[in-house]
Amino acid sequence: MKANYHAVIMAGGGGTRLWPLSRKAHPKHMLALLEQQSLFQSTVARLNGMFPPERIWVVTVEEQAHDLQRQAPAIPKENYLPEPAPRGTAAVVGLAAVALRRRNPDAVMAVLPSDHFIRHVDLFHRLLKAAYLVAEEGYLVTLGITPTYPATGYGYIQRGESIGVFADLRAYRVARFKEKPDQENARKMLAAGGHSWNSGMFVWRADVILAEIRRQMPKLAEALDEVDAAWETPHRADVLRRVWPALETQTVDYGVMEGTDKAAVIPAKGLGWSDVGSWEALFDVLPTDDDGNILRGYKHITIDARDSLVYADDNGKGKLIAVLGVDNIVVVDTDDALLVCSREQTQRVREIVKELKSRGWEEYL
Amino acid sequence: MKANYHAVIMAGGGGTRLWPLSRKAHPKHMLALLEQQSLFQSTVARLNGMFPPERIWVVTVEEQAHDLQRQAPAIPKENYLPEPAPRGTAAVVGLAAVALRRRNPDAVMAVLPSDHFIRHVDLFHRLLKAAYLVAEEGYLVTLGITPTYPATGYGYIQRGESIGVFADLRAYRVARFKEKPDQENARKMLAAGGHSWNSGMFVWRADVILAEIRRQMPKLAEALDEVDAAWETPHRADVLRRVWPALETQTVDYGVMEGTDKAAVIPAKGLGWSDVGSWEALFDVLPTDDDGNILRGYKHITIDARDSLVYADDNGKGKLIAVLGVDNIVVVDTDDALLVCSREQTQRVREIVKELKSRGWEEYL
Numbered sequence A, B: 001m002k003a004n005y006h007a008v009i010m011a012g013g014g015g016t017r018l019w020p021l022s023r024k025a026h027p028k029h030m031l032a033l034l035e036q037q038s039l040f041q042s043t044v045a046r047l048n049g050m051f052p053p054e055r056i057w058v059v060t061v062e063e064q065a066h067d068l069q070r071q072a073p074a075i076p077k078e079n080y081l082p083e084p085a086p087r088g089t090a091a092v093v094g095l096a097a098v099a100l101r102r103r104n105p106d107a108v109m110a111v112l113p114s115d116h117f118i119r120h121v122d123l124f125h126r127l128l129k130a131a132y133l134v135a136e137e138g139y140l141v142t143l144g145i146t147p148t149y150p151a152t153g154y155g156y157i158q159r160g161e162s163i164g165v166f167a168d169l170r171a172y173r174v175a176r177f178k179e180k181p182d183q184e185n186a187r188k189m190l191a192a193g194g195h196s197w198n199s200g201m202f203v204w205r206a207d208v209i210l211a212e213i214r215r216q217m218p219k220l221a222e223a224l225d226e227v228d229a230a231w232e233t234p235h236r237a238d239v240l241r242r243v244w245p246a247l248e249t250q251t252v253d254y255g256v257m258e259g260t261d262k263a264a265v266i267p268a269k270g271l272g273w274s275d276v277g278s279w280e281a282l283f284d285v286l287p288t289d290d291d292g293n294i295l296r297g298y299k300h301i302t303i304d305a306r307d308s309l310v311y312a313d314d315n316g317k318g319k320l321i322a323v324l325g326v327d328n329i330v331v332v333d334t335d336d337a338l339l340v341c342s343r344e345q346t347q348r349v350r351e352i353v354k355e356l357k358s359r360g361w362e363e364y365l
Helices: A039-045 A062-071 A089-103 A121-136 A183-192 A206-216 A218-229 A236-243 A343-359 B039-045 B062-071 B089-103 B121-136 B183-192 B206-216 B218-229 B236-246 B343-359
Strands: A005-010 A056-061 A080-083 A108-113 A140-145 A156-166 A169-178 A195-205 A263-267 A294-296 A299-303 A309-312 A320-324 A329-333 A337-342 B005-010 B056-061 B080-083 B108-113 B140-145 B156-166 B169-178 B195-205 B263-267 B294-296 B299-303 B309-312 B320-324 B329-333 B337-342
Touching: A005 A039, A005 A089, A039 A062, A056 A062, A056 A089, A062 A080, A080 A089, A089 A108, A089 A206, A089 A218, A108 A121, A108 A206, A121 A140, A121 A156, A121 A169, A121 A195, A121 A263, A140 A156, A140 A206, A156 A183, A156 A263, A183 A195, A195 A206, A206 A218, A218 A236, A294 A320, A299 B343, A309 A320, A309 B337, A320 B343, A329 A343, A329 B329, A329 B337, A337 A343, A337 B309, A337 B329, A343 B299, A343 B320, B005 B039, B005 B089, B039 B062, B056 B062, B056 B089, B062 B080, B080 B089, B089 B108, B089 B206, B089 B218, B108 B121, B108 B206, B121 B140, B121 B156, B121 B169, B121 B195, B121 B263, B140 B156, B140 B206, B156 B183, B156 B263, B183 B195, B195 B206, B206 B218, B218 B236, B294 B320, B309 B320, B329 B343, B337 B343
Parallel strands: A005 A056, A005 A108, A056 A080, A140 A263, A294 A309, A299 A320, A309 A329, A320 B337, A337 B320, B005 B056, B005 B108, B056 B080, B140 B263, B294 B309, B299 B320, B309 B329
Antiparallel strands: A108 A195, A140 A195, A156 A169, A156 A195, A169 A263, A329 A337, B108 B195, B140 B195, B156 B169, B156 B195, B169 B263, B329 B337
């Protein structure tokens, strides 16, 4: 990969949808949910052989910076960019673009969520290579996931005309971004074809995205100018702490992508992607036993149990799981909280988190 | 109650059907499952006002004797009769009868399981009074529970001719004991009427039951003779340890009641009895919330949850329970084991215990 190619990992989120395992102090991307390593560590490992560590950046929140550095010590400390407070992915992208442009005015940056799963890393590398080539021509490139069902939880991207073939992969202009649709519209788009899910993975030139931010999000651009001016001074952190909390929280999807004419998409068919966005999503990612179960504990016994997830975070306590005569159940057990949920409703776990907040039961968040 | 009336509590069982809460070291009758006190303590408390502590006896196994004494310190130490090994209720009854006959040759004894629930204690007292009167006439009296559904897990007692009215309650000869029937026969007996469930609560004279044991179970009678002969010597415990392990394990129901012509039954209609013989049984005993749930934990949140039992034995750890979109589920969480089970199948929990044994996972028993 060229010396002006960088990768930016967004690692500041909370991931409440995997409560009670994901918590404020142990957000989703820090969990070793799928492998021996955390989702964040897998995201870093996935860049092996593409980027040297000094061209991998991590935007996070101050509370998480230290733990993340311990999880990925090869990345230079100065490449960890802590936000004083999370203000959405638009601010994340802007902050990283400022940092990269200072390192290299021609920087091209991939923006990657830290908490996704990708099965086929080879294809991921090919996609990134193609995306960098498209981005160099001034496009804001997004990797589009091939829809497998009429999901209502993802944004959709409608393909427009072909831009050409890059590293054997075809790229398209984006005809339209469509935010999370209702069931009816999701079904229509799936039937019509020519749509991808928005993966949240982007590639663009730092100067191009900053120009788009200036055009569409002038207040964010002003804040970034202040931060940029203080970058090489001892006041950078102070300036960040002053200007950041005043920013409006906004995603780069709403704030930039929907209003640009430079958007492009490369369909990522067969990537084996998951945003691990609910307990249900683990069934797409983790192997199941012959009865369709995912069982995590020290030992387990099942009798007539099917298509269920039982996850005991046993902290080495040697917890036994016994499952009898149930199907389509999700049970997640931690030291201080126990979730019992039907598989069909795991996306509603966020309602529990909301309820915890409204009751002031902070210790379980 | 007369001075020759005694009560014997059988407290040696394991109660595997409430696994993982009930364990070898914490058998069912020692659990504070329904109230602040254990089932054993409730059984003792239920005798308040009927018997002074010195006429309450506890037959148990050696491993449990110490803990039970701590739970019911008012009962004199010499009234705890430890078996070297459990050999079924016939041996329990024989041992207690030997002890009581030595205290009082005219002793009449109630034999009471330590792990049952009884809602209406006043009626229980009236039933006991009547049963003692019937027993004084030489009958082996059992309290018969009015069946509410065609249970296959209980023995059935068919009423014969009336013996008369005792303390306002009518007693009957037993026409037949029928061991745990199949669904078809259970339905027939329920439809026919005139049947009770065998509660496992008996009242009889010590001399009468010992004579029946001698007639029907001569080997047990021989062993009891040896124990009796050594009773007032320093060798009693040694003799017990020698003769007890050689005994055949047998219930008093099979060993004595089915083969006697002295059996009587007093129907205990409206007693509010439960043998708490499965997690499902707790729904008959414990109050449920408006959605039919029983939730035990430090705090809980439910969303669209119905008719489920979630029990976290949190040991003061402040465990939160969250239940979302499920019904008819039983989840029981302890420090080292987690059970997930459908309500319809809680009677199969013993299969899990069996599996634990066959795999040699003793630490979870």
